[in-house]
């Protein structure tokens with residue numbers, strides 16, 4: 001049987017998170033867009049207090065059995081079988097509130113997703129348990145370098161084994177939450193580096209670099225078009241020494257196999273649906289806003305009207321809603337597959353490419369429909385249009401994700417279709 005309805009529990013959770021978004025995120029949205037590089041510290045502490053121990057990202061920290069059900073339900077769903085679908089629902093609501101603030105919530109984030117995708121059971125425990133306790137903290141993931149973005153096999157940062165340590169050298173750029181992760185006690189960045197450049201992809205592994213590692217420096221934090229509350233850091237690693245077992249996976253097996261790169265790539269299967277969900281949240285914020293403004297102006301959307309009798313506004317508005325709903329269903333499918341331990345590489349790229357494009361189209365159309373009002377900084381609509389675009393860029397651009405979809409459907413290898 002096919003069921004596209006969310007469970008009652010999940011709907012309850014969604015409504016609760018929507019209230020959090022409406023009451024705590026929307027009121028500070030403009031302020032932290034204008035004040036780029038200022039941390040919304042009080043709000044972050046409050047979010048940490050309510051969400052501690054619960055993962056926003058699917059594939060995040062394992063829950064401790066000791067947690068009360070009240071705590072578990074605070075952000076995210078308590079049912080393991082709905083964990084990733086729950087994550088996409090949570091992320092949509094938080095991003096409906098504000099996508100930059102959502103990315104600023106203290107959380108295991110992308111770094112945690114990498115640990116969960118590629119780490120050993122011991123590493124998952126070691127690096128993730130801290131997200132259930134203590135002070136607010138972040139984990140980030142650094143792949144992109146000055147010399148590449150899309151072509152992740154071009155990693156030039158090196159990791160050289162020296163006894164029971166790895167020595168890392170290189171530069172990483174555009175690392176989301178990189179500064180927050182390295183600033184805070186117990187934060188970490190998962191750095192992709194090569195142990196053997198000649199081995200190509202097989203030589204690339206993911207390394208956990210802790211916040212207090214000597215030789216690791218944040219050299220820049222980007223000024224951006226959108227998601228301005230989220231920090232995007234450049235990080236330089238100069239003879240940064242980390243323990244041998246901070247390479248994700250078993251170090252002895254990894255140095256001789258392709259397993260490390262595959263594990264690292266599997267991170268994207270978890271994070272692409274999360275990015276898609278964020279895109280849908282921003283798009284829905286715009287659609288909800290336009291709907292309210294149309295109602296105020298006495299414009300009714302007549303869903304039952306035949307196409308030839310619809311007004312241009314009706315047609316545009318229904319297109320916006322349909323576009324987002326198509327993206328949402330693809331996203332839920334990719335997450336649902338993860339919840340069942342199914343391989344979702346194709347579906348993760350499908351939902352990410354669709355949602356990234358949908359949100360840019362929907363937010364632009366929303367600004368267009370409202371005209372000068374949409375363009376004004378008095379409202380958040382112009383901000384949502386700026387926040388939207390990143391979803392079409394990070395975690396693989398739209399073009400790269402479409403190429404992955406084509407490879408999977410046509411059964412081409414990455415060397416045959418690139």
Ligand SMILES: Cc1cc2nc3c(=O)[nH]c(=O)nc-3n(C[C@H](O)[C@H](O)[C@H](O)COP(=O)(O)OP(=O)(O)OC[C@H]3O[C@@H](n4cnc5c(N)ncnc54)[C@H](O)[C@@H]3O)c2cc1C
Pocket residue numbers: 110140141142143144148149150151173174175176177224232390393394395396397398399400403418
């Ligand atoms: C705000 C922000 C946050 C980010 N956060 C992170 C992070 O946390 N960690 C991290 O590692 N990186 C992060 N990134 C980097 C991001 O993932 C890359 O920018 C992205 O993958 C694109 O890489 P690039 O910038 O080098 O563009 P390029 O790879 O140079 O691509 C430029 C254009 O060419 C297209 N293109 C490239 N190759 C092909 C091809 N084979 N076929 C067709 N078209 C192609 C692309 O789609 C794109 O439109 C972030 C970037 C931004 C802007």
